[in-house]
Amino acid sequence: SLKRRNNRQDAIRAIVRGMSVRTQRALVDELQARGFSCTQATVSRDIADMGLRKLPEGIYVLAEDLHLQRMLSEFVIVAQRAENLVVIKCQPGTASGVAAAVDDAGLSHALGSVAGNDTVLVVADSSESAAELQSLVEKLGSSR
Numbered sequence: 001s002l003k004r005r006n007n008r009q010d011a012i013r014a015i016v017r018g019m020s021v022r023t024q025r026a027l028v029d030e031l032q033a034r035g036f037s038c039t040q041a042t043v044s045r046d047i048a049d050m051g052l053r054k055l056p057e058g059i060y061v062l063a064e065d066l067h068l069q070r071m072l073s074e075f076v077i078v079a080q081r082a083e084n085l086v087v088i089k090c091q092p093g094t095a096s097g098v099a100a101a102v103d104d105a106g107l108s109h110a111l112g113s114v115a116g117n118d119t120v121l122v123v124a125d126s127s128e129s130a131a132e133l134q135s136l137v138e139k140l141g142s143s144r
Contacts, residue, residue, distance in 0.1 A: 070101075079134045083127045086122040
């Protein structure tokens with residue numbers, strides 16, 4: 001059903017953003033661990049539907065995160081967290097571009113961002129969400 005497919009694709013989105021997934025098999029296993037019974041053929045169709053891409057080092061990335069990944073890997077130095085805030089240190093003069101990429105990615109728990117010259121402040125809806133956001137920034141930022 002459409003609802004089941006949408007729920008599964010939401011789960012795929014969360015898995016791909018939260019972990020480094022390299023194979024369809026690993027994605028099937030993660031989905032099954034979350035209570036979705038699906039085959040590799042189904043997941044293969046989902047990957048095509050969603051336009052998932054693989055980074056050069058073999059990690060799946062969401063199509064909508066590709067621009068974010070490019071910006072982060074090029075300009076981000078470090079991401080730090082304080083409670084529900086994520087502070088992203090960038091190369092001088094690049095913070096507004098990085099903030100725009102974060103905003104454009106539509107990360108579900110990011111309420112908004114503010115950019116200076118070399119720093120982006122992202123406000124998350126909870127400290128748990130901020131921790132997830134920090135790890136996503138680190139994951140995408142370290143992939144060159």
